[in-house]
Amino acid sequence: MLQPLWDYMRLNHSETLRSPLFPVILTVTSYFVLCLPYLACDIMGKKWLTIHRYKLQPDKLPTKAMLLHCSGVTLYNHLLLVFPAAVGQWIWRPPVPLPERAPGLLELAGGVGGNLLLFDFQYFIWHYLHHKIRWLYVTFHAIHHNYSAPFSLATQCLGGWELVTVGFWTTLNPILLGCHLLTSWMFMVVHVYVSVEDHCGYDFPWSISRLFPLGVYGGPNKHDVHHQKPNTNFAPHFSHWDKLFGTHADFNYAPPL
Known part of the structure; x- marks a missing residue:
């Protein structure tokens, strides 16, 4: 099913896809695009009561200064660290020919899931x-x-070193797992999405955590707890490692009096 799409990409955009900068541009663009809907929710706040009722900490909305600070840190880290690191990949991993075969749907889904689990660990x-x-x-x-x-x-409001290590694993893991390039790029986009959702501050009915039974997947409510109680919920996505090591905590927010 993916072969026509892959053939179009491979035959018409080969040089772009083979560039070491392509994964970086893909993830950075995906990040800001995926942040936009949640940013709109934060800006509108209580004016959108239908949406605001899903806010995990409804009395705490980001200010303009907070939004500008986080955007500035993200752009600074990418311009001074991530993009130079991507260019440096030409030294140790020059552009390679694109494979003619596209991955199967099960191969793609399995690769994305395997990369998420490995990164989570x-x-x-x-x-x-x-x-x-x-x-x-x-x-x-x-x-x-x-x-x-x-x-x-x-x-992505992180120290530069931490962001670089996260990017290193995101780039290295698909290679370790022998993933198709299309699977690697899909993982990068999915990883950006689940990371944004974990931090969004809203627990919507369509949140990924609600699709998994038995609290297997953490989601935004578990990561909200980590920001309130920093010695809990260290895993970025799933819950099993925190449960095994006794650092798991459920969401329980009490608004200030």
Whole structure:
């Protein structure tokens, strides 16, 4: 089913797809586009009561200064770190010929799921260390916890080193798992989406966490807890590692008196 799409991309946009900058442009563009609906919800606030009732911390909306700060940090990190790192990939992984065969749908879905699970394990350990080792927390991760009520644009408000390591795993994991390029790019976009949703501050009926039974997937309510209680819910997406290591906590928000 994916072969006609892949043939069109491969035959008409080969040079663009083979560029080391393409994955970076894809993820950065996806990030800001996916943030826009949640940004609109935050800006409208209580004017959209139908939407606002799904806000996890309804009395805490991001200010204009907070939104500008997060956007500035994200653009700064990408211009000074991520884009140069992408250009540097030409040194160790020059552009390769695009495969003629497209992945099957099951192959693509399995690859995306496998990459999410692998990243979840990697970042659980990395995130835990950033909270337990004070130097790592103060130097790189503290900026992300400026906000006890997360919002979409806070997703990539990170120290530069942490953002680079996240990007490194996102790029390396599909190679380790032997994924098709189309699967790799789909994983990158899906990963951006679930990361934004985790930080969006809204628990909508269509949230991915509601599609998984037994609380297997964390979602925005679990990550909201992490920003309120930073020693809980270290895994970025799923819940099993936090449950195994005793750092899991459910959402329970009490508005201030």
